[in-house]
Amino acid sequence: xxxxxxxxxxxxxxxxxxxxxxxxxxxxxxxxxxxxxxxxxxxxxxxxxxxxxxxxxxxxxxxxxxxxxxxxxxxxxxxxxxxxxxxxxxxxxxxxxxxxxxxxxxxxxxxxxxxxxxxxxxxxxxxxxxxxxxxxxxxxxxxxxxxxxxxxxxxxxxxxxxxxxxxxxxxxxxxxxxxxxxxxxxxxxxxxxxxxxxxxxxxxxxxxxxxxxxxxxxxxxxxxxxxxxxxxxxxxxxxxxxxxxxxxxxxxxxxxxxxxxxxxxxxxxxxxxxxxxxxxxxxxxxxxxxxxxxxxxxxxxxxxxxxxxxxxxxxxxxxxxxxxxxxxxxxxxxxxxxxxxxxxxxxxxxxxxxxxxxxxxxxxxxxxxxxxxxxxxxxxxxxxxxxxxxxxxxxxxxxxxxxxxxxxxxxxxxxxxxxxxxxxxxxxxxxxxxxxxxxxxxxxxxxxxxxxxxxxxxxxxxxxxxxxxxxxxxxxxxxxxxxxxxxxxxxxxxxxxxxxxxxxxxxxxxxxxxxxxxxxxxxxxxxxxxxxxxxxxxxxxxxxxxxxxxxxxxxxxxxxxxxxxxxxxx
Numbered sequence: 013x014x015x016x017x018x019x020x021x022x023x024x025x026x027x028x029x030x031x032x033x034x035x036x037x038x039x040x041x042x043x044x045x046x047x048x049x050x051x052x053x054x055x056x057x058x059x060x061x062x063x064x065x066x067x068x069x070x071x072x073x074x075x076x077x078x079x080x081x082x083x084x085x086x087x088x089x090x091x092x093x094x095x096x097x098x099x100x101x102x103x104x105x106x107x108x109x110x111x112x113x114x115x116x117x118x119x120x121x122x123x124x125x126x127x128x129x130x131x132x133x134x135x136x137x138x139x140x141x142x143x144x145x146x147x148x149x150x151x152x153x154x155x156x157x158x159x160x161x162x163x164x165x166x167x168x169x170x171x172x173x174x175x176x177x178x179x180x181x182x183x184x185x186x187x188x189x190x191x192x193x194x195x196x197x198x199x200x201x202x203x204x205x206x207x208x209x210x211x212x213x214x215x216x217x218x219x220x221x222x223x224x225x226x227x228x229x230x231x232x233x234x235x236x237x238x239x240x241x242x243x244x245x246x247x248x249x250x251x252x253x254x255x256x257x258x259x260x261x262x263x264x265x266x267x268x269x270x271x272x273x274x275x276x277x278x279x280x281x282x283x284x285x286x287x288x289x290x291x292x293x294x295x296x297x298x299x300x301x302x303x304x305x306x307x308x309x310x311x312x313x314x315x316x317x318x319x320x321x322x323x324x325x326x327x328x329x330x331x332x333x334x335x336x337x338x339x340x341x342x343x344x345x346x347x348x349x350x351x352x353x354x355x356x357x358x359x360x361x362x363x364x365x366x367x368x369x370x371x372x373x374x375x376x377x378x379x380x381x382x383x384x385x386x387x388x389x390x391x392x393x394x395x396x397x398x399x400x401x402x403x404x405x406x407x408x409x410x411x412x413x414x415x416x417x418x419x420x421x422x423x424x425x426x427x428x429x430x431x432x433x434x435x436x437x438x439x440x441x442x443x444x445x446x447x448x449x450x451x452x453x454x455x456x457x458x459x460x461x462x463x464x465x466x467x468x469x470x471x472x473x474x475x476x477x478x479x480x481x482x483x484x485x486x487x488x489x490x491x492x493x494x495x496x497x498x499x500x501x502x503x504x505x506x507x508x509x510x511x512x513x514x515x516x517x518x519x520x521x522x523x524x525x526x527x528x529x530x531x532x533x534x535x536x537x538x539x540x541x542x543x544x545x546x547x548x549x550x551x552x553x554x555x556x557x558x559x560x561x562x563x564x565x566x567x568x569x570x571x572x573x574x575x576x577x578x579x580x581x582x
Contacts, residue, residue: 016114032108032196047081058113059083061091065103068542071095076145111191119186129163135555140187142180155540217537221529225580228572234549235569236279240291247298255547255558266318268563270329275566277336307377314352322372325387327353331394358410365417389436396443419456431463435496442503461500479523487531488553491567494524498574
């Protein structure tokens with residue numbers, strides 16, 4: 013059923029502005045004429061109003077009427093009552109979000125009775141139980157878990173937290189619905205006053221946001237600030253943070269720790285701050301604390317050891333991070349460690365150039381069966397970063413032989429659909445070319461770039477998928493692809509690629525960056541977060557949850573920094 017018949021932008025904007033002014037400034041603000049005229053149309057409308065401060069408190073209510081104005085006013089009255097019931101004087105309303113129910117789709121009642129999933133992605137649709145005036149928004153499911161990650165209704169949470177809004181929480185009459193959404197914010201002006209900004213939203217974020225080099229650099233800087241805030245006194249990071257509930261979740265990955273440290277150091281190089289300096293040094297010291305002897309039989313070979321495991325990618329990314337610390341923090345103490353880590357990488361290499369050991373168990377040492385598509389590229393980049401410091405040809409030769417094996421053996425003869433979209437290898441090939449300007453590095457970079465751009469979403473049923481990768485959408489995967497495309501762009505520009513090809517690649521990069529901007533936690537999309545300031549600058553990976561893992565932010569901030577730094581070097 014379509015409930016948005018007859019709606020237009022003028023109606024939506026006037027309704028959201030009118031309700032926001034009534035909530036924020038003047039409760040008696042007169043009804044705009046366009047809304048008064050709409051009363052004559054007698055169309056059923058369901059309107060949600062969300063009132064929120066800037067610190068994680070919000071109240072949402074809905075109302076149904078035969079016109080927009082009455083539905084909106086009814087929802088506002090209910091939302092104000094709910095908001096004011098909980099210490100409202102200490103929580104001034106700073107924003108008003110208005111959602112108008114649009115397309116409504118029934119869910120088969122037998123499916124509901126059997127407890128089967130009712131949605132594929134809880135972030136895009138709200139839910140109705142029994143009647144249209146008993147409903148909640150997608151954002152409430154994201155915050156409170158009324159629909160879980162797999163699409164099931166959580167009756168216990170609905171009963172506990174949505175009473176009395178939902179009068180029949182156990183009903184099997186279920187519909188899902190989309191909304192037309194607007195957010196009205198107070199924006200400070202230069203003269204110290206404030207004005208209202210009215211923004212269209214999809215999935216609680218702006219679609220097709222603006223991208224400039226200045227915005228990209230700001231995004232990268234705020235991403236590094238997020239990582240610095242989440243670097244603890246011990247040097248460990250809050251690896252996985254649930255922004256919906258303001259909770260640090262268990263788990264750790266030392267490779268992603270190293271990658272996140274590297275990304276912070278890239279920002280520190282350009283914009284050094286006391287906060288970043290401290291966070292980078294703490295994170296580096298923690299990384300150094302994980303360095304262990306690989307085996308008593310090989311006392312000079314060292315590995316990054318975590319959970320009794322050593323990984324090729326761990327040593328590779330540790331080299332990348334330590335090289336940046338050597339250069340930007342002046343940490344000369346890391347150089348001997350880097351050489352020992354690099355020696356282990358070289359020792360795992362077969363005569364044909366293949367890295368044959370990707371994962372080893374320690375104490376006792378034994379080979380693990382796991383093989384990664386990305387560890388060799390990480391190792392090549394790490395070896396090249398060390399080579400740039402000490403100019404030892406052992407590292408260069410190892411990286412060169414590894415790249416040769418990957419190009420000719422692993423990737424040789426593969427179609428663009430079969431190729432791994434290896435962003436780390438694109439980094440490594442770019443660095444190799446600076447020392448060994450071989451055509452095969454450029455040619456293989458073009459193959460990888462073709463595979464990446466071929467798999468990018470050019471069209472999508474949901475607009476905020478455009479520019480992304482994978483199904484379901486992977487925002488962090490999109491960031492990685494942007495990193496790879498940016499590394500490739502630098503190489504192709506250096507080697508005289510045509511302006512047309514570079515423009516096409518730049519368009520693909522910018523589409524991927526714009527997609528990421530939509531899923532970055534900022535002042536616009538933090539309405540439903542429990543502690544908005546703690547998530548500021550972080551990135552989510554999947555649409556269906558608001559978890560922030562350190563590497564989600566690492567890859568995105570690095571992509572934005574590379575865009576600002578290399579496409580617009582001035």
